[in-house]
Amino acid sequence: MRTEARFKWLPTPFRSLLLFSVWLLLNNSVSAGHLILGAILAVVIPLATNPFRTKQPLILHPWKALKHFFLVLYDIITANIQVALLILGPSKKLQPGFVKVPLDLDQAMPITILASTVSLTPGTVSAEVYPWKESLAEDEEPEQRYLLIHVLNLKDEQELINTIKQRYEAPLKEIFEC
Amino acid sequence: MAEWIISILLLIGGSFVLVGSIGLVKMPDFFMRLHGPTKATTLGMACLLTAAMVFFSQSEAGISLKEILISIFLLLTAPISGYMLIKSAIHHKLDSIERTKGKDNIEDDV
Numbered sequence: 001m002r003t004e005a006r007f008k009w010l011p012t013p014f015r016s017l018l019l020f021s022v023w024l025l026l027n028n029s030v031s032a033g034h035l036i037l038g039a040i041l042a043v044v045i046p047l048a049t050n051p052f053r054t055k056q057p058l059i060l061h062p063w064k065a066l067k068h069f070f071l072v073l074y075d076i077i078t079a080n081i082q083v084a085l086l087i088l089g090p091s092k093k094l095q096p097g098f099v100k101v102p103l104d105l106d107q108a109m110p111i112t113i114l115a116s117t118v119s120l121t122p123g124t125v126s127a128e129v130y131p132w133k134e135s136l137a138e139d140e141e142p143e144q145r146y147l148l149i150h151v152l153n154l155k156d157e158q159e160l161i162n163t164i165k166q167r168y169e170a171p172l173k174e175i176f177e178c
Numbered sequence: 179m180a181e182w183i184i185s186i187l188l189l190i191g192g193s194f195v196l197v198g199s200i201g202l203v204k205m206p207d208f209f210m211r212l213h214g215p216t217k218a219t220t221l222g223m224a225c226l227l228t229a230a231m232v233f234f235s236q237s238e239a240g241i242s243l244k245e246i247l248i249s250i251f252l253l254l255t256a257p258i259s260g261y262m263l264i265k266s267a268i269h270h271k272l273d274s275i276e277r278t279k280g281k282d283n284i285e286d287d288v
Contacts, residue, residue, distance in 0.1 A: 025247050028240070080194060080221035087201035087214055096210050097279030119257035120220060125212055126257070127264040130285055150264060152213045154279055 002177070003055040009043065011050045014059055016042040056109040057176040068171040072117050075167075079122040086123065086153055097154035100130070101161050103145040103169070110172045115147060117168050123152040124160075180236045184229045191225030198222065207275045208267050216260035223252055 005011050023038035024030060059065050086094065105111050115126040128148040151160065201214025227245040234242035268284060 022247060025243055028242060028244055076217075076220060079217055083201070083213055083217045084194060084197040087197055087204065091204055091206060091210075094210065095277065095279065096207075096274065098283045099280055100283045115261065116254075116257035119216055119260050120253070123213065125209075125216055125260050125264055127261070127268060128284075132285070148283060150209045150212070152210060157280070 002058055002060060005058060009047065012046045012058070014062070016046050019045055054108075057107050057178050059175055060177050061175050064171060065175045068175065071167075071171075072121070075117075075121045079120065082122050083152065094153045095155070097151050097157070098127070099149050099151055099154065099157055099160060101147045101149060101164055103129075103147055104165075104173060105169065105178065106141070106145060107176065107178055110176050110178060111145070111147070114169055114172055118147070118149055118164060121168070124149045124164075180232055184232050187225045187229035187232070191222045191229065194222030194225065195219055207278075208272050209264065209274050209278075212260055212264055216256055220252060220256055224249055 005013055007013075010016060020038045020042040023041055024034060027034050103111065103114070105114060111129060115129070118124050118126045126147055126149045130146040130148060131142045149164075154160070198214040198217070198219040202211050205211040205214065227249050231242055231245045234245075274281065
């Protein structure tokens with residue numbers, strides 16, 4: 001895990017890239033003027049806002065991140081179709097349930113990404129991260145964190161936990177190296 | 179040709195959003211209701227926005243990619259709003275239907 005970027009003048013390289021592309025998309029043009037203005041904004045805004053930020057782990061493997069993004073995108077499409085079928089089918093047959101998934105991640109940013117992907121993918125909505133932040137003393141690190149999820153149609157609890165851990169959590173661990 | 183693509187995308191998108199709303203009405207308890215709007219609508223909105231992209235790309239000069247921003251924004255906010263809703267539901271101890279498994283996994287808040 002690394003929180004400091006390689007260059008001091010570019011504290012969050014991928015956020016800069018995002019700002020740059022958002023600027024170009026908002027203006028809907030790739031003219032020289034917008035390229036230059038976008039590049040300046042992409043450098044200045046992260047530098048100016050950097051002191052306000054809490055340190056988060058950086059993306060260390062951008063290609064793996066991109067691959068993971070497309071995997072999640074594919075899963076979102078299948079999730080939509082699956083959930084649509086579940087909704088249209090008889091709702092009496094559904095077996096809802098709460099499942100606690102033990103987490104290996106311990107940083108806020110990767111956990112947020114994991115929770116959001118879980119919410120967007122087949123039949124699961126993330127509900128809570130245990131232990132409660134309020135129940136911990138300041139700077140206290142809990143031994144084990146859990147993600148509470150609600151499942152629309154629970155078949156095999158252990159299998160679901162394994163899928164989430166292998167398919168979504170393991171790549172995140174690699175991307176952030178934490 | 180483009181008109182066909184736009185119409186098909188609009189129909190697919192519309193039906194996904196409709197299914198999401200049907201889920202909202204049909205499901206028996208709050209937690210299950212949440213699944214429809216958080217998921218079925220993301221693909222529906224994606225289809226509608228792609229339709230908008232095709233429409234504006236062929237009717238105006240140049241291709242229009244602004245709609246990508248809307249879909250990124252939706253992808254970021256849909257899980258967060260779902261999370262806030264389910265978190266407050268748990269806080270208020272809303273009842274889930276009886277056959278729900280693993281209710282003891284919910285911890286009491288402080």
